[in-house]
Amino acid sequence: MVLERTDKEVIIRLPANINWEDLELMIRFIKYRENVSKSQATQEQIDQLAREVNKQWWEENKHRFLKQP
Numbered sequence: 001m002v003l004e005r006t007d008k009e010v011i012i013r014l015p016a017n018i019n020w021e022d023l024e025l026m027i028r029f030i031k032y033r034e035n036v037s038k039s040q041a042t043q044e045q046i047d048q049l050a051r052e053v054n055k056q057w058w059e060e061n062k063h064r065f066l067k068q069p
Helices: 020-037 043-064
Strands: 002-005 010-013
Touching: none
Parallel strands: none
Antiparallel strands: 002 010
């Protein structure tokens, strides 16, 4: 692996035989960190959004987990 930093970018060179699934996970993580760094949301706002998403997901999927009489 080779890391190179220029004035405008960081260049990462990896061997051709790298595991593509692992590489994709790393790239997703880097994109996530880049997006989060631009956020002005507070932790409280993030927690509230997570609760809302989880509640909605549960309402849409609970039939898959609970036995219906």
